[in-house]
Amino acid sequence: MSETGFKYSILASGSSGNSFYLETPKKKILVDAGLSGKKITSLLGEINRKPEDIDAILITHEHADHIHGVGVLARKYGMDLYANEKTWQAMENSKYLGNVDSSQKHIFEMGKTKTFGDIDIESFGVSHDAAAPQFYRFMKDDKSFVMLTDTGYVSDRMAGIVENADGYLIESNHDVEILRAGSYAWRLKQRILSDLGHLSNEDGAEAMIRAMGNRTKKIYLGHLSKENNIKELAHMTMVNQLAQADLGVGVDFQVYDTSPDTATTLTDI
Ligand SMILES: [Zn+2]
Ligand SMILES: [Zn+2]
Numbered sequence: 001m002s003e004t005g006f007k008y009s010i011l012a013s014g015s016s017g018n019s020f021y022l023e024t025p026k027k028k029i030l031v032d033a034g035l036s037g038k039k040i041t042s043l044l045g046e047i048n049r050k051p052e053d054i055d056a057i058l059i060t061h062e063h064a065d066h067i068h069g070v071g072v073l074a075r076k077y078g079m080d081l082y083a084n085e086k087t088w089q090a091m092e093n094s095k096y097l098g099n100v101d102s103s104q105k106h107i108f109e110m111g112k113t114k115t116f117g118d119i120d121i122e123s124f125g126v127s128h129d130a131a132a133p134q135f136y137r138f139m140k141d142d143k144s145f146v147m148l149t150d151t152g153y154v155s156d157r158m159a160g161i162v163e164n165a166d167g168y169l170i171e172s173n174h175d176v177e178i179l180r181a182g183s184y185a186w187r188l189k190q191r192i193l194s195d196l197g198h199l200s201n202e203d204g205a206e207a208m209i210r211a212m213g214n215r216t217k218k219i220y221l222g223h224l225s226k227e228n229n230i231k232e233l234a235h236m237t238m239v240n241q242l243a244q245a246d247l248g249v250g251v252d253f254q255v256y257d258t259s260p261d262t263a264t265t266l267t268d269i
Helices: 037-046 072-078 085-091 156-161 176-181 184-191 201-211 233-246
Strands: 005-014 019-023 028-031 056-058 080-081 106-107 113-116 121-126 134-140 141-149 169-170 219-221 254-257
Touching: 005 037, 019 037, 037 072, 056 072, 080 085, 085 106, 085 156, 121 156, 156 201, 169 201, 176 184, 201 233, 219 233
Parallel strands: 028 056, 056 080, 080 106, 141 169, 169 219, 219 254
Antiparallel strands: 005 019, 019 028, 113 121, 121 134, 134 141
16 A cells, blocks of 8 residues: 555446445545445455455445445445435335344444544535435545535535545536436426436536645546446536546546446555
């Protein structure tokens, strides 16, 4: 491991399931486990890590694509679980959590910074149709990484909180034209396009233009919809919009894809 910072891998990202892995010399943490326990275990295997070594799972919100495997993993490996109070209430009513020992349940309130061993993690609220959805900024030794998906828009407040991170996982959920023309029911299309839905490819690029700074080296495109997006289109939209804003795409920083079923390389930040 490098002298400073931390390591991360986006184990899976997409409408079908999300999980993010973070590692410091002292802690191994997952954010969300939105695939089966078996699949999460195999994704961890891709980066030579094991679920029994995970200290904690931080949960963003109660949607199935974020909590599907949380209960199974918690029962099998006994790690600590963190979510805010409202998300806990919503999860208790969902079929995915099941029985989890109360000693494993912990509160991580929105807008707070918590220290896990040698890393500080800040939570911030997003605009999404869940009980109290929150995402996270990880900070260690002057390095930081931001996760921001599952939000209908990015407010000035959010853009400020996530400002000038070294790396980002940013939502590129859908292409608006594909979504409009596609087979989804009108109501579902409205939900996705609303302020409580998901960021489109253009919205994600716009958010990055506002948030990124001179420290930013890596941008990962996340939470792509299988039905309403195409990987190449999401990538091209991000790259083109950043280039049009005179940002040094490919020079000062790189844009990376993620996959719904393959982990990204374990990377130092
Ligand atoms: Zn969601
Ligand atoms: Zn989601």
